[in-house]
Amino acid sequence: MPSWGMTIDIDRCTGCEACVVACHAENNLPVVGPEQAAMGRTHQWIRVERYWEGEFPNIKAKFMPVMCQQCDAAPCEPVCPVNATYHTPDGLNAQVYNRCVGTRFCANNCPYTVRFFTWFTPSWESPLNEQLNPDVSIRTSGIMEKCTFCVQRIRRAEDTAKDEKRPVKDGEIKPACAQACPAKVIVFGDMSDEHSEVSKLARSSRGHRLLEELGTRPRVVYLSGGES
Amino acid sequence: MATPTPTPRFTEERINRDLLGPLFKTSGIYYVVTGLLLIVAMGVFVAWGLQLRYGIGMAGKNRPAFWGLYITTFVFWIGISHAGTLISAILRVVQAEWRRPITRCAEAITTFALVTGSLFPLIHLGRAWLFFWMIPYPNSRHLWPNFQSPLMWDFIAINTYLTGSVTYLYLPMIPDMAVARDKAIGWRKSVYRTLALGWRGTEREWVRLEKAISIMALIIIPVAVSVHTIVSWDFAMTVMPMWHSTIFGPYFVVGAIFSGIAALLIAMVMIRKYFKLEHYLQPIHFDNLAKMLLAMSLLWFYFTFTEYLVTWYGNESAEMPVFWSKISGRYAPMFWLMVTCNILIPFPILAIKKLRTIPLIFFASCCILVGMWLERFLIIVPTLVHPYLPYNYGHYWPSYTEMAIAGGTLGFFVLLYFLFAKFSPMISIWEFEEGLQVASKHRGELPEPTFAGQIARGDIHPGH
Numbered sequence: 001m002p003s004w005g006m007t008i009d010i011d012r013c014t015g016c017e018a019c020v021v022a023c024h025a026e027n028n029l030p031v032v033g034p035e036q037a038a039m040g041r042t043h044q045w046i047r048v049e050r051y052w053e054g055e056f057p058n059i060k061a062k063f064m065p066v067m068c069q070q071c072d073a074a075p076c077e078p079v080c081p082v083n084a085t086y087h088t089p090d091g092l093n094a095q096v097y098n099r100c101v102g103t104r105f106c107a108n109n110c111p112y113t114v115r116f117f118t119w120f121t122p123s124w125e126s127p128l129n130e131q132l133n134p135d136v137s138i139r140t141s142g143i144m145e146k147c148t149f150c151v152q153r154i155r156r157a158e159d160t161a162k163d164e165k166r167p168v169k170d171g172e173i174k175p176a177c178a179q180a181c182p183a184k185v186i187v188f189g190d191m192s193d194e195h196s197e198v199s200k201l202a203r204s205s206r207g208h209r210l211l212e213e214l215g216t217r218p219r220v221v222y223l224s225g226g227e228s
Numbered sequence: 229m230a231t232p233t234p235t236p237r238f239t240e241e242r243i244n245r246d247l248l249g250p251l252f253k254t255s256g257i258y259y260v261v262t263g264l265l266l267i268v269a270m271g272v273f274v275a276w277g278l279q280l281r282y283g284i285g286m287a288g289k290n291r292p293a294f295w296g297l298y299i300t301t302f303v304f305w306i307g308i309s310h311a312g313t314l315i316s317a318i319l320r321v322v323q324a325e326w327r328r329p330i331t332r333c334a335e336a337i338t339t340f341a342l343v344t345g346s347l348f349p350l351i352h353l354g355r356a357w358l359f360f361w362m363i364p365y366p367n368s369r370h371l372w373p374n375f376q377s378p379l380m381w382d383f384i385a386i387n388t389y390l391t392g393s394v395t396y397l398y399l400p401m402i403p404d405m406a407v408a409r410d411k412a413i414g415w416r417k418s419v420y421r422t423l424a425l426g427w428r429g430t431e432r433e434w435v436r437l438e439k440a441i442s443i444m445a446l447i448i449i450p451v452a453v454s455v456h457t458i459v460s461w462d463f464a465m466t467v468m469p470m471w472h473s474t475i476f477g478p479y480f481v482v483g484a485i486f487s488g489i490a491a492l493l494i495a496m497v498m499i500r501k502y503f504k505l506e507h508y509l510q511p512i513h514f515d516n517l518a519k520m521l522l523a524m525s526l527l528w529f530y531f532t533f534t535e536y537l538v539t540w541y542g543n544e545s546a547e548m549p550v551f552w553s554k555i556s557g558r559y560a561p562m563f564w565l566m567v568t569c570n571i572l573i574p575f576p577i578l579a580i581k582k583l584r585t586i587p588l589i590f591f592a593s594c595c596i597l598v599g600m601w602l603e604r605f606l607i608i609v610p611t612l613v614h615p616y617l618p619y620n621y622g623h624y625w626p627s628y629t630e631m632a633i634a635g636g637t638l639g640f641f642v643l644l645y646f647l648f649a650k651f652s653p654m655i656s657i658w659e660f661e662e663g664l665q666v667a668s669k670h671r672g673e674l675p676e677p678t679f680a681g682q683i684a685r686g687d688i689h690p691g692h
Contacts, residue, residue: 040290040622049619066617075467081379082361083371099371101361102284102354104294105379108612109466113292113620117354119285141283142354211616214467 002168003091004149005191006175007201008065009223012183015063019046022180023067026150028136030122043116045147046177065177065185068093068114068147069210069218076106076115084144091191091219092149100143107144111211112218115146149188150175170196191219238507238664247653247660248411250503254650262646268639275632276351284354286629293612293624298352299462301634303604304487305345305641306386306459307480308597311488312338313393314452315520317445326516328663329508332656333499334492335397340644341491342390344637349382351633378461385451385458392451396444402427402437403658456484463607469546470539470611479531486524486570487600490593493517495645497590499654508655511586518589522578525596529571532603549614549621558623559610562602569599 023029029043036042046067053060070093077085077093084099085106107115121141124132132138135152139145154173161168170189178186189198201207202221209218279286289296312334319327350356362373362383373380406427409420427433460480463471473479493514500509539551554563574592577583613622626634 036285039288040292041285042291047619049617051619066619078374078376079378079465081373081377081383083374099361100354101356101358103349103352103379104289104354105377105462107291107294108468111467111616113615113617116291117284117289117294119289120283140355141285144354214616216467 001089001192002190003192004070004154005091005189005198005202005219005221006149006178007187007198007207007221007223009185009187009201009206010062010064011224012185013048013063013065014183015048015050015061016182017048018180018182019065019177019186020044020048022176023147025131026133026136026176027148028132028138030118030124032120032122036119041117041119043118043145045114045116045145064222066112066114066210067177067220068149069112069216069220070147070149072217072219073215075109075111075214075216079105079109081105090154092151092154093146094148094151095144095146097137097139097143097145102142102144104144111214111216115144118143118145170198240661243657243661244407244411246503246505246508247655247657248408250649251408251651251653252411258646258650262643265639265643265646268636269643272633272636272640275629275636279351279629279633280356284352286627287352288625288627288630290622290624292615292620292622293609295352295608295612296624297605297626297630297634298348300601300605300608301637302345302348302352303459303480303608304601305341305348305637306456307484307487307600307604308491309338309341309345309389309393309488310452310456310481310484311341311492312336313389313396313448314338314485315489315492317396317448317452320442320445321449325663325666326513328659329505329510329655330492330496330513330517331400331659332397332652333495333654335393335400336645336648336652336654337488337491337495338393339390339397340641340648342386342393343644344641346386346390347637347640349379378458378465381458382462385455389451389455392444392448396441396448398423399437399441399444400656400659401652403429404653404656407657408653453481456481463611468611469544469614469616470550471607473535475531475535479535482524482527482531483600483603486521486528487597489517489521489524490596490600493521493589493593494597497586497593499649503649503654505655508660514586514589515584518578518584518592521574521589521593521596525571525574525578532567532570546614546616549618550610553610553614554606559606563606566599566602566606569595570603 023044023046024031027045029045032041032043046065049064049066051062051064053062070091072087072091074085074087074093077087081103082099082101084096084101086094086096088094102117104117107113107117118139118141122138133152135156150173153175157168157173161172168190170193173188175186175188178188187198187201189196191199191202193199201223204223206223206226207221208224209221212218275286287296287298312331316327316331316334320331350359353359361371362380364373373383375381401423402425405420405424406429409417409424412420457477457480460476464473464476466472496509496514496517500506536551536555539547553559573595577588577592609624613624615621
């Protein structure tokens, strides 16, 4: 059983937000318009957080892409009254859209604020509806959604490998954000395979996890400082 | 020793006339007010209908403020529901004689506040029509609710409390239903006949009724305490800054009883005035309850002080933005208004004997309700808009839909209470009469005079 994980090298991130756009296209994320966006109702399963370091003129912008950390001890999971969010055996924090009744308790208990609620039934003006990804379901109003680590790509790669009677190769699966990143910030792979690129990077001394002190055991390792 | 008879002013006939009167005589004002309340209550359901039609986005919530006015008002109403059952149960268990005229109106508050409050978890759901997935019913897919979730505990606790308090309201109503049955005519007679359960008033029936009531009074106290503890766990079980607090359980229970007594006092002032029951609800009742309210006000202040002092001293990086937003930031006006309403205004009114008059107690109670609503808002929203990662700081302002629903449920609650006042005597007739009998039986034997005893002896003249 693989154990999916990710590394994000924030020293390399340029803040171009190509990952955000790629995620929108891949996962059929609704674009809600300026009024709703101003209310804080955007759907950005991955976002690039920008923090300033230092004082002007010696100021530096730091970028940090944040998506669902697929925590092993996810605070969002136990609080759902209908089991709409649960942990898959390969370590993904899964959201069952059909089961969600919309209490939004999971989102309140997510320290990373990476859960997104569908406030209204989304719509895509023609011809945008023609470019929706057929592998990803469209979410109705009143349910919670979030980054899936592009589970549709994981399952497709696993199916192909199974058909060809071989294990999934390292680097074969690339979530949309990793694929679109020009600076190769994001690396995805099997953490349980000690030879995979992602597990080598995760083991490096540059690695740390976001809000690790809360004991959520995130599956995303951020790399920063030292030799890159 | 001659057995004194109750003062002739409190004959059975008079009590029946005073207390059953409102059931059979209805003034024009009542129809007007009820009509207005009906419009307000329908506003709630129209707004909710729109929200169901267009989506929960009609409410002003966003990321990160996923909860807002609905949950605030939910906690508020569940708090109000602690008025009745808990207070009347405690007073029954300790056999406080002065409880007699207030138990019924207190228990009715509990039931209707619970009915009103439990609308909110439904209203706030993204897909409210699927709420029944929270009910553990056998189904073909073997899908069960998640019993680990505090919301699930909440669902079970509130249902338990609602069942318990409806039973507890109903049991002492049975003899009164029988009295109403004997007076009523037409279709109302059959309604009261059904609800009186064939009550004849035999010795055996009385013994069983008293036993059932005392058992329910004992059961309902731990249930009431657990309900608001569990409501507090909706917050305390999370990892969020200033929610993850061990004292939330007792803090919420104290706040609930505090707002509950305030709501009870407001209802008592209204009933006393509207139904002209000045002889029954005497200043001593208001005085005694006001003293309880004072104690709860001080307890509330103690808990609030502790909660904020510990947070400030701990100085945790995630908690301090929440803390300062309340003390001196965006939520400071609400915070200090809460402190003013909950302690600064009520404390002198309730503590100084000269100020403890019915109009001022009424004013203090209204302030406390405002303050306790603010308290719930200030627990929920500032935490949500200051999550761990500062990039996600947000803001929240309720939408008109939300305000209409949250505000309108006040009308809904008052409407239920109004209708109930036309259906059942707001003071338990048999318990009041029993009080007079107890008082006359014990006259001269009890060292300290009870209120009913004072009336019976003529120390207090009803009507003053």
